[in-house]
Amino acid sequence: MKLISFATIFLLLLGSINISTQAQQITASDSIDVFLKNKMQQRRIPALQIAVIRGGKIVKDTTFGKANLEYNINATNETVFSINSITKAFVGIAIMQLAEEGKLKITDLLSLHLDSLPDAWRKITIQQVLSHISGLPDIMDADEQVMGHNDEQEAMQKVKALPIEFQPGEKFSYNQTGYVLLGQLITKLSGMHFTKFIEERQFEVSGMKLTRFGDSYDVIPNYAGAYTLTKKMGSRFIRNKTPGHAYMQFPVFFRTAAGIQSTATDLANWIIALKGGKLLKKPASVDTLWTPARLNNGKIGGFNFLTNGYALGWPTVTREEHPAVGPVGGGRSALFVYLKDDLSIVLLTNLMQGNPDQLIDEVAGYYIPDMHEANGFGLPANLKKLRAELLKQGFDKSLAVVKKLKKKDSNFQLSEAELNGWGYQLISQKNLPAALSIFKLNVALYPGSANAFDSLAEADEITDHQAEALLNYKKSLALNPKNKNAAERIKAIEESILKKAPVKK
Structure with a gap:
């Protein structure tokens, strides 16, 4: 009988472990595909992209469905989706980059850096603006359109004439005005337009080759478009069974609030760059970026039961089990970074009512079984x-x-x-x-x-x-x-x- 060395046995065992691990990942990946395809059918989502990050690498990167319904064009991994308010997470990083350079502190009053602010705005801090607890009046009008006919000067003149909504730190109230001001702040302190600063300091550093600023008006190669199930009839909205076109225009000055177009792959590489120290040099800066703001009463405030807090441009999923930071955008895009787990997930869709944030925890369950709804998670x-x-x-x-x-x-x-x-x-x-x-x-x-x-x-x-x-x-x-x-x-x-x-x- 031929003797086998210990080293050979070890290599064989290691190979079997690797094969077993790969098999588990393949099984999980296949199960995720079935789950997402079912959800797409239930929710009438035309196209969906997913990227999963573990161990600093993308372990799953898949696209399903149609980027264009009229011409029956399939979506691919290079199809570009609007990420809407996930853009605010990029702004949070940009502010922290300026903080690392000593150009500001997040506890600074906004008025320390920006001139011509109304007296009622002068006690508002940068952190309060980033976390939507500022009390600023909203630059969006009653029809959910940006004031000022796409003109920044006119928009700012109108919003500055409005009364403050509440005292800073009193409550959470989602607000777009603050992010327009943050764009002005980044432009002033960086010496370049905020779009250029974010492109150079985040898109390029992270290798986000297909990511850009834009909206429904712009001609964007491989764009997934925007669809909706709601249609306005008079003063009310009705829900249809089939998707129709949605049109959203983001003036350039508003593109700190929404305006980035990206892919799941690019966003995954951005998360990897952030966690790898390429975007922010100090681990403490990332901790600050992801720490939810406290209201005057010591509590945190957020959108709902799931995204129940808000940090510096990053909504937080604050809970004992598997806490996360979870930027969401337009009801059609979401990404979760699980803070205590080696796992991040990006889900992008081209349906405004797709609500992929509601699906991410269940996707996570295929990698962390106790996170499945069926196992009582949540x-x-x-x-x-x-x-x-x-x-x-x-x-x-x-x-x-x-x-x-x-x-x-x-x-x-x-x-x-x-x-x-x-x-x-x-x-x-x-x-x-x-x-x-x-x-x-x-x-x-x-x-x-x-x-x-x-x-x-x-x-x-x-x-x-x-x-x-x-x-x-x-x-x-x-x-x-x-x-x-x-x-x-x-x-x-x-x-x-x-x-x-x-x-x-």
């Missing part, structure tokens, strides 16, 4: 406790389990909204029996809620319990006579029952 703490017990004792025992948990801990509470949201999440996971149990629990805990009964009735319909659905819709309508959905479903179910009833001879 649920509030008390729902996680309930879920753990129900997995042991059965979802059909939900009410009894809740009573035991409340007896054990008097502070144990479940909100109606949390239970309702979890119920629909279970439906999306095709766990219908569990979903039905949770909706039943919700009406047991909140018997005066029309919404809870309406949701239970929907679950009854999905599980083909028509008689129960009819009963629960009627209970919902009795609690809220204005519930149009309940009234419509009652009529539809009753008509269906009549059609199925045997005809008397």
Whole structure:
């Protein structure tokens, strides 16, 4: 028998480990593809790009769908997407680059560097502007258009005449005016126009070969376009089932707020450059960049439950498990950098209602399994406790389990909204029996809620319990006579029952 050296055995084992790791990555990648294609179909997203970064390298870089619906043009990895407000994250880095050069401090008053500001604006800091807690009036008008007919001087004259909305640091309120001012600040302190400064100091350094400033008016090679499911009819918006064109123009002076066009690959290389010390030299600068601002009361403020804080141009996903920074843009682009995990994900779409930020955590779950929704990730703490017990004792025992948990801990509470949201999440996971149990629990805990009964009735319909659905819709309508959905479903179910009833001879 031929003897094999220890070194040979080690190399064979190492090879098998590498093969196993590669196989896991391929499996994860294939599963992600299936997941994203399903979401594209559900949400009617024409095109989607994804890039995943681990270990300082791009481990997945894929594109699906159509860049152009009219001419049936496929999207590729070189297709360029609008990233809208992710642009603000570039501005945050630009400000921190100037800070590293000693040209400003983020705690400086804006008025220290910019002249001719209204008196009410003079106590606002650069940090407050970056994090949307400044109280500045918004440069966007009631129709969500930039004031001033694309003229910077006219726009600034109009917005400066408006009263301040609240005292600096009082609350979070998303605001575009501040980013126009930051553009002026970067231009003044860098000695070049802010677009040139960002191009030279970020695009070029990161190797972002296809990235540029632009909007719907510009002719951009390989552009994915912009689509929307909403259409304005008079003073209201209606939602269509098929995408139509969206048109957005960003004046040059406004392009610190939105205006960058990029690819998932380029953005991945930008993240790699930032984390690798090529854009900011000091690790402390990156920490500052990604630290959410504190309001006057010590709390943080953000868009929603997910992106619940805001740092220097970077929304934050502040939570105990897998915290992240997560710039989002226009309801169609998002990227998450997971702060405690070796993982970053970029998702770009060309549909304004694509909301890829809602998908990124689930994509992350293919690399970090405990992040899958089906494993309870993202649920509030008390729902996680309930879920753990129900997995042991059965979802059909939900009410009894809740009573035991409340007896054990008097502070144990479940909100109606949390239970309702979890119920629909279970439906999306095709766990219908569990979903039905949770909706039943919700009406047991909140018997005066029309919404809870309406949701239970929907679950009854999905599980083909028509008689129960009819009963629960009627209970919902009795609690809220204005519930149009309940009234419509009652009529539809009753008509269906009549059609199925045997005809008397």
